[in-house]
Amino acid sequence: MNPETFYPLFLQSSKITIDSRKIEKNDIFFAFSGENFNAATLAEDAINKGAFAVIVxxxxxxxxxxxxxxxxxxxxxxxxxxxxxxxxxxIPVIALTGSNGKTTTKEIIHAVLSQKFNVQYTFGNLNNHIGVPLTLLSIKPEHEMAVIEMGANHQKEIELLCKIAQPNFGYITNFGKAHLEGFGGFEGVIKGKSELYDDLKSNGQTILVNENDPIQFEKTENYSPKITFGKEGSDYFFEEFSKDNFVGLSFNGNKAQSKLTGNYNFTNLCAAASLGFHFGLEFAQIRAAIQNYTPTNMRSQILEKNGKTFVLDTYNANPSSMAESLKNFSKFEGSKTIIIGDMLELGTESEVEHQSILELANSMGFDEIITVGKHFKNVNKSSQAFENSAALSEYLQSEKISSKNVLLKASRGIALEKALEFIN
Incomplete structure (x- = not known):
């Protein structure tokens, strides 16, 4: 069996699934096997459930x-x-990667372009060597473009994903201190993420560039075609403003207010707006998308509860994003408590990076600093250092946080959002 031979069967199916528990009528089930489980044994059962075909x-x-x-x-x-x-x-395929903000940026790009086009995009966090193919295979004849998020924690991953997706447009949100262990340090991050640039350049495709980012600027200098934003001489120039802790952008005097916090999200808005303009949208359409987009995925999500303002940013964390979150939160008016959890996959740099973040937090005058996780506990010798989210939750059941504003920020593995229900 080869893809070309199988393709007519694929076109007759409803969708691809890799989860035997979610098989629906007319699905194609790909039987992925793990170390301790042979999914091929479920093939006959999948057909009996109504699967159109099974791959073993x-x-x-x-x-x-x-x-x-x-x-x-x-x-x-x-x-x-x-x-x-x-x-x-x-149809145009837009790929994006980066150390921070790629999922939020993907969501906003989708929101903007959907004002004019039928856009398919990466659902949730399906951005790896399995998720990208699944996203591509979910594109139907009615879709007019696609936005594909690409994640990576070591070199050559983005290169592989580009070979699969063959993007026409690409954007790297930033180069930060994420997955340092897998990439082999910060220079490895730059090299790994830049595999998107390498693919686009080799195929003469379009790069979206934030010209305020010196790495992006240097790596795309003298390259064409590209779409630029960030500076007054760029293709698109936006000005930032904020209201009630929410960031917005202004273009030629016209304003669009988002429901996102943090000036790092201003850059994400600019990227989406630039693509919107490139594909022929009016500012009114871009503004409508930005104003209507509400984050619900534990990324820069603002919640109001019991008279407190919570910033819930617990889906991912690394030294770069953690520092930006703290700087942004320090600008909130009123008393402030931060609850920060471990940043994972930092390898040998873990202790120094956690120490650096703790020192930064201590310099910002927060009313209360609470840390969660073994890495922070190694460097935080106060009584407000907890081994895990369960220990924090137990503490919060008897101790009250009095601050008006509370930030929760950690890597996904800490599951810090579980503590939210115990904060009164």
Missing amino acids: EQREFENKQRKIYYVPSTLEFLQQLATYHRNQLK
Whole structure:
């Protein structure tokens, strides 16, 4: 079985699934097996549930009469099928990656472009070697463009994802201290993320550039085609403003107020607006998208509860994003408590980076600093250092946080949002 032969069957199906528990009628089930589980054993059951076809990587489970097909690798076949499907599409594919803000930026870009186009985009955080193919394979004939988020924690990942998705446009949100362990330090981050630039350049495709970012500027200097924003001489120039802790952008005197906090989100708004203008949207359409977009994914999400303002940013954290969150939160009016959790995947740099963040927090005059996680506990010798979110939750059941504003920021593995229900 090869992608070209299988493609007509794919076109007859409803969608691709890799979760046997979520199989619906007319789905194609890719039986991914783990170390302790052979998903191919579920092939017949999947067909009985209504699956249109099943892909397995154990030949003994093949049954062509029941549309159960053998391939040497379900993962490689998924990727190959996605690329084959991509090659049939005649729509723009926009790829984005970066150390911070890529998911929020993806969401805003989708919101903006959807004012004019039928846009398919990465759902949730499906941005890896499995998620990108699944997103591509979810593109239907009615879609007019696609926005594909690409995540990576080591080099050559973005290169692979670009080969699969073959983007026409690309944007790197920033280069930060994320996944230092996998990338081999900050220079490794720059090299790994820049694989998107390498792919776009080699294929003569368009790069979106924030000209206020010196790395982006240097790596795309003298390259064409590109779309630029950030400076007065750029293709698009926006001015920042804020109201009630929310950031907005102004373009030629016209304003768009978002429901996002932090000047780092101003850059994300600018990227989306620039693409909107490039694809022919009016400012009124861009403004409507920005004003109506409400973050609900634990990224820069502002909540009001019991007279307090909470900034919930617990989906991801690294030294770069943590520092920006603290700087932004320090500008809030009124008393402020920060609850910050461990930043993961920092390797040998972990202790020094956690120490640096703690020192930064102590210099900002917050009313209360609470840390969660083993890495912070190693450097924070106060009584406000907790081993995990469960220990923090137990503490909060008897101790009250009196501050008007509360920031919760941590890597996903800390699950810091669980403590929210115990803060009165």
